Amino acid sequence: MAHITVTVDGTSYNGEVEPRKLLVHWLREDIGRVGTVVGCDTSNCGACTVLLNGRSVKSCSVLAVQADGCEVTTIQGLSDGNEWHxxxxxxxxxxxxxxxxxxxxxxxxxxxxxxxxxxxxxxxxxxxxxxxxxxxxxxxxxxxxxxxxxxxxxxxxxxxxx
Amino acid sequence: MTAALDTGTALGKPIRRKEDAHLLHGQTNWTDNIQLPGTVHMAILRSPMAHAKITKLDVSGALKQTGVVAAYGAKELGDLNGGVPCVWPVTDDIKMPAFPALAIDKVRQVGDCVAVVLATSAAAAVDALDSIEVSYEQLPAVTDMEAALKSGSALVHDEIETNACYVYKMPCGDYAASRAKADVVLARRFINQRLIPTFMEPRSVVAAPMGMSDEITIWSSTQIPHVLRVLLALVTGIPENNIRVVAPDVGGGFGGKLQMYREEILVTNLAKKLGRPVKWTETRSENMVATHHGRDQIQDIEIAATKDGKILGLKVTLLANMGAYLQIITPGIPLLGMFMYPAIYKMDSYDFTCTGVFTNKTPTDAYRGAGRPEATYVIERIIDELAAEIGMEPMELRKKNWITHDEFPFTTVAGLTYDTGNYEAATEKALAMFDYDGLRAEQARRRASGDPVQLGIGISTYTEMCGLAPSRTLGALKYVAGGWEHCTVRALPTGKIEVVTGTSPHGQGHETAWSQIASSILGVPVEDIEVIHSDTGRAPYGMDTYGSRSLAVGGQAIKAASERLVEKARVIAAHQLECSASDLEFINGTFQVKGDPSKSQALGAVAFEAFTAHNLPAGVEPTLQAEATIDPADFSFPHGTHLAAMEVDTETGQVKLRKYVCVDDVGMQVNPMIVEGQVHGGVAQGIAQALFEGAEYDDDGNLLTASLADYLIPSAADLPSFDTGTTVTPSTTHPLGTKGVGEAGTIASTPAIINGIVDALRHLGVTDVAMPASPQTVWRTIQAAKGGAK
The missing domain is CATH 1.10.150.120 ([2Fe-2S]-binding domain)
Known part of the structure; x- marks a missing residue:
């Protein structure tokens, strides 16, 4: 297990994670950010796209450990409160x-x-x-x-x- | 009939969708989002072989792995290994082999379920599959339908001693006589290739026994929560009144989630057995082999006509691939197309024969259009071929044979009565939008100059039958269910409205559109109406969403229930206002005394009176709600004209869709924005069949296109924008004047594309192009026509 600290939608999360775990699975399963979804297993569909340090990535193509120290923005963090992006x-x-x-x-x-x-x-x-x-x-x-x-x-x- | 639509302010408006806010903020409730305490995750060991004996299966190794709670093969599962039932036995002598959830002794398709592991995490369950010992003795795979029907073929199901599932015949009129009279008899074979529905949200199921009670709740990414509840009760033996099925947010279906799948049976039974929540979510690669496929027919068609282009008769002979097993309505899919081969054309006779064939492939079942795209493809292709054969302009041939607007209602040779239609109007509008004459002139110029990039014009003047369906008709076709739809409308004490529908949306915008219908009748703002759906606990009656039925059938129920609610309220309001009910007008949500608008009571106030029940008229029960369960009088018959300008590079085989124009007549429109969106998506899926998609198998029955890296669904870069238009010819068999729209685009567009490619290449001797028309396929076709390399 590896220890990671990731800021997701403005909140800092840290915890132990299996090195093989994909970022999208960590988002969904470990910290409950289920707004980001999985649509395939070959990195084709892009349903899991998030911003990693401001640039779009398919979060199924990034290991959670690779996001250590990074900022992730998901669909859930795109707008704050009532303001829509x-x-x-x-x-x-x-x-x-x-x-x-x-x-x-x-x-x-x-x-x-x-x-x-x-x-x-x-x-x-x-x-x-x-x-x-x-x-x-x-x-x-x-x-x-x-x-x-x-x-x-x-x-x-x-x-x-x- | 249009009067009902005119009374409302919300109807017919492109109101932005209520559904969007939560979807656009990730505040979603997909089944896979559900994480209940104590959940065990199911993983499935699937067959890597298309046809094999299971010679050894030992799951005990999996039980020793970390986190594993249980593991089962068919033997260990015993009575809980329920089978998928087929509810559409199309003939009396149809062969319906058993379809157990876990394979018993033999596997019959790649992806067949062999064993399951349940563990405390999804990853642990998948890991433990490696510890199951299994061995197979490979058998010859049945992959070719024609070979499957020859004597001596390997058998998919030994016990039925044939690979023929059924033979269905529908002779209409005397085709032999038509053929004898004809100057021209043209016979062609078309292949409607196998497709994979590929909805974006993979299937997911969670089943949770509810504490100490007997109740079990099943969340499933399904189109059919109500039908699923009935089927699960029948298969599992759990009393129906203890089962609650919820389809939460569902990410697309296209027929692929019109199903009861093996995995739903397994999850339900195992949750009951283990007494804790069980969850399973498929991977995309599982989805490609284990979710039912669509199409896959070999279509022989013969058309008999006079030399001046009058169609006399049509003969259609199909081989329809059932796959390895019958899913719930597998055999019936070709019959939904059966009625539509004659399409919009008048003729004396029509002869239909379909043979269902078992193969060692994934089962087929409904995919957007379900039988009608197959029919439309063939008739619209053969019309173009007939036009070429007799030297007639293809649109002129259509005009010569189609039903004219003054001939409706028209009973077709296949026995359907089309209530209304105006093919002339839709075609005229489409031709103008397309600049048909201009493009024909450009085509002539390019042909004359020998331009390597040739232009073709593809035509599809389609109709379809949708709005499944009059229950009586379904019964006559041996379908074991009805086609009605239910709605309950409740006026709550605070003035809010609940519309409880039996339809189950997964992208169609029912919450918005149904609110518009109710609003137009109740005079209550759309935002004060809540549409409750897709939960048998909250919306107990329904037949769900498929076959472009939700508005065509469900919409009628919403209208009827809303109108009944107004009449119930009228009695209460009359009592409050001390007048007779007939003295009241209902205007914009308020009852007012005729001639004295100062005496009035709003519907919300009536609802409050019904709630307090302090002063109700004699014989009137408290609460204000009304319900309606409507069986449609008939199918509905949308139609339209689709035109495609196809540029084909004759040197490389590259095809470019330059322009796509469609004019659809779906009757009255509740929300034109949603209608247009349905057309866009439908057209894209039909284009995808023509140009991109095909489920390919090798001779051993391996699915070669088993991931999104191999199965090509189009991206934004592969498609153009579409020019859409509509004409409005209201249906007269549906009180709202609406028809269906969900499948129309898919039904129409495929032949338009292929007709366009063939039209671009006809001068080179090309008379057909196989689907999908990839550059390689088109190039080879050109070479073959030139007598060159194959």
Whole structure:
């Protein structure tokens, strides 16, 4: 067992963890952050995407021990209280989710995409989200959501509030 | 009929979904999130072989491993090894072999359950599987349907002495006579490949005995909590009234969760036996082999027509792959397609034969569209081929044969009566949105110039039957259940409304849409309405969600129950206002005396009177609620026209979907935003069948596409945005005028894509392209047509 300390959604957690344990399993099983989900076992679906020190990672592809000393942001920590992150607002406004299972990962991937490229074209959005699979929406409204979020974010923080 | 819709303010509006807040904040309740004290986790030893005798099975080694609580093979499980029942014995002489949860003596598919381990952590349970001693004697795998039916084939189930599960025939009219009259008889074989539903949330089940009581609660990622409860009672012997089934947040289904799975039986029985919660969540790789598959038919079709394009008759002969076992409705899936081969076309005769075939593959069952995509693919493909054969423009051939809007209601050669439709209107709109004439001109230019990238236009003018279903019809097809739906509407003392529905959403937005229906009748704001669903403890009656039935059937129940509630309330309000009930108008949630609006009582106030019961009229019982259980008068028949512009690189086989236009007529729309979303997703899944997906097996019965690294579901980068439009021809058999929409896009889009590819290549001699039309497949097809390399 290894000892790790990880800040998740602003709270510091520490504990013993099996070296083989994946970050996503540690989040879900050890500290109860079950908002982040598992959709596959080959790192294809992206449902488990979180931010690790501000950049998106598939948390099934990171060992919990590798996150030692890092900051993790999950879908549960994206907004504080009643304030919605513009990406969350946009996904609701544009019907960018149906069953919602890919959503935690899709939203986090979109957040990272927009931090890297605040004004993406449709093609750039589609390619930027290639690592996140959705089976419900056909991606049409996800692409619209990300584009809408980009507009909200460029218009300033107050426009993103909901 | 449209009047009911006009009374409400919420109906027909693209109201943003109530469901989204918790989903967008990770405040979710997926089954795998449930962590009850004392839970043991189940792991399953699955067969690595498609067909083999189990020559040795010893689970005792697993029991010595850390954290292991119990381990079972079929022998140790004994009476608790319940089997999955098939509830759709389509013929009197259908062969229905036993389907035990854990394989007995023999395995019949890769992924068959052989043994289970229960341990205090999921990881410990998986680790301990390695300590089970098992050996197999491999048998020849049955993988090819035609070979399976030949004498001397290995048998999937020795005891039934054949691999033929059933033969179903439906002759309509005199096909031989039509054929004799025809100038043109065109016969083709199409392969509708095997698909894997691939909902994003893997299956998960938790069963928990409730303390000292006899009650057991089962949480399952299922589309069918109500049906599952009945089936679990029948299979496990636990009294139905002690079983509560909850489908919490469910991450997609597409038919794949319209099932009672082996694992649900095992988890339930073992929780009961061990007296503590048992949990199992599948990995994606387990999902690919153990969750039922869809499609997988060999489709022979023959069309008889005159040389000027009048269709006379159709003959369809199917081999339908059942897989290794019959899941709950496996045999019936091809029959849901059976009625739809004649589609929107008029003809004199139709002859249908389907043979269900056992193979050593994962069982098939419902996958989005369930039988109708298979039918639509074949009829829309053969129409294009017939057009080419007789030298007619493919849209003109369709127009010549389709049912015109003034011919409804129309009884088809297959015996269905389509209530309404307007194929002309949907097609005209789609053609305009698509710039059909412009693209045809571009196609001609590219052809003339010998452009290496050729353009093809794919057409699909589909209809489907959905809204499962009139119970009487299901009975005639030997389905062992009804197709009704239930709703209870309660007006609570504080003015809030509960809509208790028997539908079970997993992405369709029922909480929002059902609130809109109730709001439009009760005059209560959408936000004051709570939709209760997917829990047999809180919503005890229902037939659940599949077959595009939830709005088409469940919506009727919501409307009827809401209207009954208003009438109950009217009696109380009249008593309070000291007038006769007939003197009251109900406007925007308030009863008011006709001609004297100052005398009024809001529905919430009536509900409070019903709660206190201090002053109710004689004979009126306290509380204000009403219920309705509705059996639909008929199926509903959405239709539409889908058009795809396909660019095909004739040098590389690369296919690009340049433009996709669809105009769907799903009748009245409760929430057009949700309708559009359903169309997008449905279209994407149909395109995926055409271009990307296929469950591939080797000759030994190994699934080669057994992970998301190998089974290609499209990403955002693989698809374009879609141009969607609608026409509205209200259904006349459904009081809300609605039809279904959940499966329409999937049913329509697959043939549009393939027709487009073939259209791009027809001048090269190409008459078909196998699905999925990967670059390699397309390139080989072009080479073969040129007489080159195969």
């Amino acid at each position: 513009p990406v969350q607002t946009a996904f609701k406004e544009c019907h960018g989710l149906q069953c919602g299972y890919c959503t935690p990962g899709m939203v986090m991937a979109a957040v990272d995409l927009l931090s890297e490229n605040p004004t993406p074209s449709e093609r750039e959005i589609r390619e930027g989200l290639e690592g996140n699979l959705c089976r419900c929406t056909g991606y049409h409204n996800i692409v619209k959501s990300v584009s809408y979020a980009a507009d909200l974010m460029s218009a300033g923080p107050t426009k993103g509030a909901k």
